[in-house]
Amino acid sequence: GQNIDQPTEMTATEGAIVQINCTYQTSGFNGLFWYQQHAGEAPTFLSYNVLDGLEEKGRFSSFLSRSKGYSYLLLKELQMKDSASYLCAVRRYSGAGSYQLTFGKGTKLSVIP
Amino acid sequence: NAGVTQTPKFQVLKTGQSMTLQCAQDMNHEYMSWYRQDPGMGLRLIHYSVGAGITDQGEVPNGYNVSRSTTEDFPLRLLSAAPSQTSVYFCASSPLEGAFIPDEQFFGPGTRLTVL
Numbered sequence: 001g002q003n004i005d006q007p008t009e010m011t012a013t014e015g016a017i018v019q020i021n022c023t024y025q026t027s028g029f030n031g032l033f034w035y036q037q038h039a040g041e042a043p044t045f046l047s048y049n050v051l052d053g054l055e056e057k058g059r060f061s062s063f064l065s066r067s068k069g070y071s072y073l074l075l076k077e078l079q080m081k082d083s084a085s086y087l088c089a090v091r092r093y094s095g096a097g098s099y100q101l102t103f104g105k106g107t108k109l110s111v112i113p
Numbered sequence: 114n115a116g117v118t119q120t121p122k123f124q125v126l127k128t129g130q131s132m133t134l135q136c137a138q139d140m141n142h143e144y145m146s147w148y149r150q151d152p153g154m155g156l157r158l159i160h161y162s163v164g165a166g167i168t169d170q171g172e173v174p175n176g177y178n179v180s181r182s183t184t185e186d187f188p189l190r191l192l193s194a195a196p197s198q199t200s201v202y203f204c205a206s207s208p209l210e211g212a213f214i215p216d217e218q219f220f221g222p223g224t225r226l227t228v229l
Contacts, residue, residue: 033217042203042220043156050213087156091216097209098163100171101146101218105155 002026004104006088011110012078020073020107022088030099034062034073035087037106043087047073075109083111115139117221119204125227126194134189134224136204144209144216145187146171147179149200150223156203162187163209194228201225 003025012018024032031050035043049055049064049071061074073086088104120135138145146161158171160179168179176198178190187206191198205218 030213031215033215042222043218044220045215045217048215048217089156098161098169099144100158100161102158102172103148103156105153 119221142206
């Protein structure tokens with residue numbers, strides 16, 4: 001089976017930097033995704049890592065270490081609108097061009113003034 | 114380009130009733146999936162499809178059926194609703210371009226279902 005762990009809640013100050021960690025155990029690993037979900041809305045794609053290292057996209061960066069089963073999402077220059085849940089998701093290929101995406105329970109980030 | 118659409122947005126059912134949640138996408142995506150989201154449980158995969166005529170079970174398929182007769186539509190059927198199926202249901206689609214390509218999933222707005 002698969003196991004994905006991330007903190008339930010985090011609080012950070014506007015303008016600061018916050019790191020949200022995600023650890024996973026899975027077979028057939030084929031990429032790790034981060035999604036953002038504002039309350040009452042659908043998730044939206046933030047980032048994707050399939051090789052080890054850091055992927056940077058504006059104020060958001062995501063890191064992956066496949067050997068450690070570990071990823072983090074780094075948010076810089078926090079803004080109030082960054083208050084949302086951040087979902088870590090692992091893709092596992094099951095052959096014949098098919099895959100499944102398994103989500104962690106999400107980390108609710110509150111940004112305070 | 115409407116993306117992924119879901120109907121209805123809200124629904125209240127009585128135990129034992131059946132209904133179909135509709136999902137459609139206009140992006141010509143091969144991969145479509147249904148998730149349910151419950152407090153403290155995260156998104157859990159119910160069923161998914163890699164193309165018309167092909168469906169498979171996810172993590173929590175019991176009590177749900179799906180079919181994929183066209184690329185665009187992927188309805189989810191609740192056969193006999195139970196209070197445990199009270200949840201928010203999201204449909205998603207992605208291009209299915211390859212093993213090392215992001216293939217980000219595009220989510221619909223969700224259906225909020227209550228079973229009494």
